[in-house]
Amino acid sequence: MADAILPPGAPPVPTSDTPPDADCAALAGRIGAAWAGKVTEVAALNPLNHGIQRERNVLVRFGSDHRPMEAFWRWLRDEEKFEHCSLVLAIDHLDRIEVKHLLFNYTTHVTVETSADTDRLEPSVPTAALVWRGANWLEREQYDMLGVDFRGHPDLRRVLLPEDWIGFPLRKDFEYRQAGEWW
Amino acid sequence: MVVAVAEMWINIGPSHPSTHGLWDLRIKVSGEVIVDADPQVGYLHRSVEKILERKEFLMGMPITERLCYVANMNWTHLYIHAVERLMNLEVPDRAKYIRVIVCELNRIASHLFWLGAYVHDIGNLTMFLWPIREREYVLDLLEYLTGARMMYNYPRIGGQVKDVDDKFLRRSKIVCAMINEQTATYEKFLDNNHPWLVRTKGVGTIDKAMAKNAGLTGPSLRASGVDYDTRKALPYWAYGDLDFDVPVYDEGDCWARYRVRLEEIRESCKIVRQAVDDIPAGEYLGKAPRVAPKTCAWVRHEDPRGESMCLVMGTGGKNPYRVKFRSPAFVNISALPLMLLGFKVPDVPSIMGSIDVCIGEVDR
Numbered sequence: 001m002a003d004a005i006l007p008p009g010a011p012p013v014p015t016s017d018t019p020p021d022a023d024c025a026a027l028a029g030r031i032g033a034a035w036a037g038k039v040t041e042v043a044a045l046n047p048l049n050h051g052i053q054r055e056r057n058v059l060v061r062f063g064s065d066h067r068p069m070e071a072f073w074r075w076l077r078d079e080e081k082f083e084h085c086s087l088v089l090a091i092d093h094l095d096r097i098e099v100k101h102l103l104f105n106y107t108t109h110v111t112v113e114t115s116a117d118t119d120r121l122e123p124s125v126p127t128a129a130l131v132w133r134g135a136n137w138l139e140r141e142q143y144d145m146l147g148v149d150f151r152g153h154p155d156l157r158r159v160l161l162p163e164d165w166i167g168f169p170l171r172k173d174f175e176y177r178q179a180g181e182w183w
Numbered sequence: 184m185v186v187a188v189a190e191m192w193i194n195i196g197p198s199h200p201s202t203h204g205l206w207d208l209r210i211k212v213s214g215e216v217i218v219d220a221d222p223q224v225g226y227l228h229r230s231v232e233k234i235l236e237r238k239e240f241l242m243g244m245p246i247t248e249r250l251c252y253v254a255n256m257n258w259t260h261l262y263i264h265a266v267e268r269l270m271n272l273e274v275p276d277r278a279k280y281i282r283v284i285v286c287e288l289n290r291i292a293s294h295l296f297w298l299g300a301y302v303h304d305i306g307n308l309t310m311f312l313w314p315i316r317e318r319e320y321v322l323d324l325l326e327y328l329t330g331a332r333m334m335y336n337y338p339r340i341g342g343q344v345k346d347v348d349d350k351f352l353r354r355s356k357i358v359c360a361m362i363n364e365q366t367a368t369y370e371k372f373l374d375n376n377h378p379w380l381v382r383t384k385g386v387g388t389i390d391k392a393m394a395k396n397a398g399l400t401g402p403s404l405r406a407s408g409v410d411y412d413t414r415k416a417l418p419y420w421a422y423g424d425l426d427f428d429v430p431v432y433d434e435g436d437c438w439a440r441y442r443v444r445l446e447e448i449r450e451s452c453k454i455v456r457q458a459v460d461d462i463p464a465g466e467y468l469g470k471a472p473r474v475a476p477k478t479c480a481w482v483r484h485e486d487p488r489g490e491s492m493c494l495v496m497g498t499g500g501k502n503p504y505r506v507k508f509r510s511p512a513f514v515n516i517s518a519l520p521l522m523l524l525g526f527k528v529p530d531v532p533s534i535m536g537s538i539d540v541c542i543g544e545v546d547r
Binding site: 006007009010011012013014048049051052053054056083084085086087089091092102106109132133134135136137138141145158159160161162169170 | 224225228230232233264267268270271272273393395396397398399400409411416417418419472474475476477478479481482483490492494496498499500504505507509513514516517518521546547
């Protein structure tokens with residue numbers, strides 16, 4: 001759907017043949033073995049260009065069943081020592097909303113990116129705020145901006161916008177007039 | 184005998200001398216002990232991420248400079264670096280060294296400004312003007328290079344807008360040597376200063392496990408004993424070729440956070456000195472496309488306040504589809520309640536100043 005629309009003259013997505021780091025490949029193997037059937041995709045990403053910044057990324061994609069996500073995060077924190085939640089973001093793809101969590105290991109410096117697609121009308125994924133406290137405000141911000149309901153979040157309130165704001169500004173169909181008197 | 188202690192909420196801010204910006208720290212006190220805290224942010228929200236979706240890549244650059252008015256050089260370079268990563272574009276070697284020099288100079292200015300403001304919070308008005316005075320020399324240098332004292336507009340996609348000249352490089356070294364010497368003066372003044380030690384040592388403590396779990400980054404994390412610096416761990420630009428140390432303290436209190444920042448000023452001086460000596464000749468601006476592929480890319484930087492990240496998603500055309508900034512101070516503020524619990528009301532200015540907030544980047 002929305003993915004297929006490209007403007008004329010769009011450059012191709014860069015690819016790379018450089019094999020991923022040994023740490024990343026081993027971690028992807030362990031995730032694949034322990035979470036087979038629960039995740040739809042595990043990949044140690046091929047780094048593009050180390051001259052820009054060293055890349056050590058593992059991508060984990062969940063299907064429509066989001067239930068194993070929280071158990072996976074706990075496993076990642078306790079067994080694999082991913083002690084830091086770097087970033088939480090949601091992207092409005094017009095036909096779905098994608099929620100990404102970027103998790104970081106302070107010893108191996110590997111980043112795991114978990115990605116889950118959710119319905120655009122009632123976007124909802126499990127929360128990581130009970131696993132990493134640092135995810136608390138990052139998830140609140142995504143709720144504020146895109147209206148994603150992080151199930152089980154201890155304190156899901158608006159953080160940057162006023163509490164009586166109407167609508168979610170970072171959605172593609174947001175109209176500033178709908179925000180009421182605030183704009 | 185049962186003594187009834189009344190609990191109440193106190194608003195510190197949104198307009199208060201020790202907030203350094205426009206935010207509101209609500210604390211719940213039982214007598215004089217803090218039992219709960221709830222920071223309120225968002226007074227300065229300018230919807231930078233939404234504005235950037237409507238702009239071409241380079242047009243968005245001046246807006247990212249307004250993210251943080253103390254460390255603007257770091258934030259523009261972060262955004263431009265993320266766009267370059269999206270285009271898979273590597274900058275020329277000379278540009279990599281120029282970026283290291285200007286970002287480290289900006290880090291020195293930011294830490295000096297923090298030090299001046301922080302000692303002022305604690306009540307040490309003599310010391311307030313010293314770091315601010317030294318900061319002016321750094322700002323003069325960057326003004327000589329870019330023409331602006333605060334909003335520099337210096338990087339471009341693929342390099343820099345203007346080359347550095349010998350005068351700038353020579354003066355950078357002189358200024359860094361001078362600031363390096365001055366840090367010894369600050370150290371001598373503060374580390375023998377009894378009121379300063381009483382108000383910072385053992386105040387606002389957070390232990391290593393909690394600091395990591397709460398998402399603290401940057402000097403606040405290193406003050407809790409975690410040896411992690413993005414410039415060392417995942418080097419970008421020329422940082423991999425330069426020799427510098429990462430100061431780490433185990434105490435996790437306000438004093439350790441001050442020590443980490445003070446020593447980072449020295450390390451930054453060291454980095455600038457080496458980068459000026461090693462800077463290669465050649466191009467400072469490469470060729471860059473105007474359009475980016477339809478994919479997602481992000482970079483991780485060491486901002487003066489912590490780990491900053493920028494994620495850019497392209498549309499295949501001239502403008503981004505989604506831009507997301509990770510603001511280190513935003514997450515550090517969310518960890519503030521953990522540092523405040525159990526301390527008393529007079530400790531609040533020293534704890535809230537010690538994480539170095541910059542509201543421009545928190546609210547975006």
